[in-house]
Amino acid sequence: MVTTRRASAPHPRSTDGPRVVLVGPPGAGKSTVGAALATRLGAELHDTDAAIEAAQGRSISDIFVDDGEPVFRALERAEVARALAEHTGVVAVGGGAVMDPATEAALDGHTVVFLDVAIADASKRIGFDRSRPLLSVNPRASWVAMMNARRATYERVATLRVDTAGRTPEDVVDEIVARLEATGGPDA
Template structure:
């Protein structure tokens, strides 16, 4: 059965894309970033999809891409921050026997990494409060679908990748 080596979940700014790239290089596999794949397929940014088509349209694209990648991608899979909030995705992660890592981060580290700019459509109005609301709503789901939690605060992507590879037994 084809499946990712590891699936990375967590909030915006946790380092899923950056750590995912380090892990992919270390494990000699490809990185599949769901948001990047959606942007490539749609020919526009996630932010533009949100603005032009609305969040439900984006979530439908995201759900389809995640469910496809969970059965077809053999490398590192980085999910968008809200993907796990979709019941089909959460169920697939939990029941599929996937190696899922919750990359956790504080708001201070997240804000310094992403800058809470226009490319983060759910964080446009009062970004710090919006991020905190998202994190409060999502934390339990991140923890439920994951086999381990790795704190990324104050750590380099390489240090985070060290912990993930140790957890994977590699």
């Protein structure tokens, strides 16, 4: 039995926060499902990794190489906080963002969907190229260790968990929309 927290009720649908936040490990489909979900909701996707890359003018991978992970995490913390405060559509965050205590606290009260996936599907999807620096060495074992360390946090911050294994992004969007509507969301 997976325990996910409830969104504060009534969820503060507002003009100053996202309708849905997507969390989960690399390869869960946050960026891809996020784009399809935003289209379905008539909203915009804000992908925090893409925003960091645009603001920095360099790739996530280059930020890790040039400055190291702590600098990336500080940029990520600030970018997620900004997105939660300012963005009104769908927000997809990087897989490690929720491990920051300030970010976990900032997610409280938001509608947060944990896109779940196991290594079999994740490895097929992302192919473990160099775009994800934390997975550049021994990628499958690193992904499994990362997921083991993070799963409890994903479950704790989420108001909804959706299993994406063997399902297309559109199928995943269908389930998210149906389940959020059943629980009075997504802040419609």
